[in-house]
Amino acid sequence: MKIAIIGVGNLGYSIALGIVGQSDIDVESLYLSKRNTSTLSLFEHIPNVTITSDNLEAVKNSNVIILAVQPGQFDNVVESIKPVLDPKQHCIVSAVTGRNIEHIENLIGKEYPIIRSMPNTAISVSQSMTCLSANKLGQENINCGKQIFNSLGKTLYIEEDLMQAATVICASGIAFWMRLIRATSQGAVQLGFDAAEAQELAMQTALGAASLLVKSETSHPEQEIDKVTTPMGCTISGLNEMEHQGMSSALIRGLVKSYEKINEIKN
Numbered sequence: 492m493k494i495a496i497i498g499v500g501n502l503g504y505s506i507a508l509g510i511v512g513q514s515d516i517d518v519e520s521l522y523l524s525k526r527n528t529s530t531l532s533l534f535e536h537i538p539n540v541t542i543t544s545d546n547l548e549a550v551k552n553s554n555v556i557i558l559a560v561q562p563g564q565f566d567n568v569v570e571s572i573k574p575v576l577d578p579k580q581h582c583i584v585s586a587v588t589g590r591n592i593e594h595i596e597n598l599i600g601k602e603y604p605i606i607r608s609m610p611n612t613a614i615s616v617s618q619s620m621t622c623l624s625a626n627k628l629g630q631e632n633i634n635c636g637k638q639i640f641n642s643l644g645k646t647l648y649i650e651e652d653l654m655q656a657a658t659v660i661c662a663s664g665i666a667f668w669m670r671l672i673r674a675t676s677q678g679a680v681q682l683g684f685d686a687a688e689a690q691e692l693a694m695q696t697a698l699g700a701a702s703l704l705v706k707s708e709t710s711h712p713e714q715e716i717d718k719v720t721t722p723m724g725c726t727i728s729g730l731n732e733m734e735h736q737g738m739s740s741a742l743i744r745g746l747v748k749s750y751e752k753i754n755e756i757k758n
């Protein structure tokens with residue numbers, strides 16, 4: 492696979508880290524293209540990685556083009572690479588929020604496989620939850636996207652009209668979970684642990700909770716909660732207080748607010 496990442500900011504950088512750190516797919520070459528390449532020094536001496544500020548060079552030498560620029564930069568970037576795009580050579584994988592497949596087809600034509608992807612920054616450690624949708628040719632070539640993203644976490648193929656919701660739950664979700672972990676650390680410090688210990692306890696407990704659900708596929712969160720809540724014990728006291736304070740409600744309302752905001756971004 493010859494991959495180009497166009498736009499190597501927060502997300503593009505995370506994807507690049509994930510790709511160079513995995514061994515499941517054979518990456519013949521990886522082009523990293525952004526305007527100011529000084530932030531990419533980490534990748535300088537990695538075999539098969541080329542750092543460039545020339546998008547056209549990156550596109551010409553690759554067959555999977557991952558677009559990871561901001562929505563406002565997207566149209567100009569796509570227009571600028573269009574002269575070197577070739578439907579026989581290129582599969583387009585966009586990770587850009589709010590630019591749907593129809594919009595991309597209107598820019599470059601329908602003859603390209605186009606895969607819309609929504610990864611998250613945990614792709615840098617091969618733990619992304621990536622949602623995918625595609626046009627007709629993209630569906631026929633979906634393996635090009637699945638191969639990359641399955642090697643860097645999990646994928647779920649979705650109808651495109653769920654992409655905004657997937658962005659909130661999975662991409663923004665990293666920030667939401669980070670804040671829950673941070674709040675747990677703050678509580679642990681108040682209860683006597685130093686900051687480093689507090690974070691370790693919070694991180695590993697969050698990982699343990701998620702792993703319980705991932706590894707026992709029939710399990711529901713409430714079944715696991717039932718196993719922890721001793722009658723009249725400390726867990727149920729804490730949990731009920733959190734719910735009296737609106738924990739689940741705050742989270743759900745935050746997700747809905749985030750969804751309302753993302754829908755303000757015009758395609």
Ligand SMILES: NC(=O)C1=CN([C@@H]2O[C@H](COP(=O)(O)OP(=O)(O)OC[C@H]3O[C@@H](n4cnc5c(N)ncnc54)[C@H](O)[C@@H]3O)[C@@H](O)[C@H]2O)C=CC1
Nearest residue numbers: 498499500501502503525526559560561562564587588662
């Ligand atoms: N940050 C995140 O966690 C996620 C972001 N996304 C989406 O990914 C896209 C990128 O987001 P971020 O990485 O956060 O933004 P960012 O602003 O950190 O990165 C954008 C990158 O594109 C580069 N760029 C701008 N114009 C360019 C051009 N003409 N040629 C080449 N590179 C150019 C910029 O220098 C920058 O490095 C956005 O559309 C965002 O909605 C999607 C999922 C998660």
Ligand SMILES: O=C(O)[C@@H]1CCC=N1
Nearest residue numbers: 588658659662663753
């Ligand atoms: O916050 C945002 O709007 C973007 C989309 C998902 C992650 N970052």
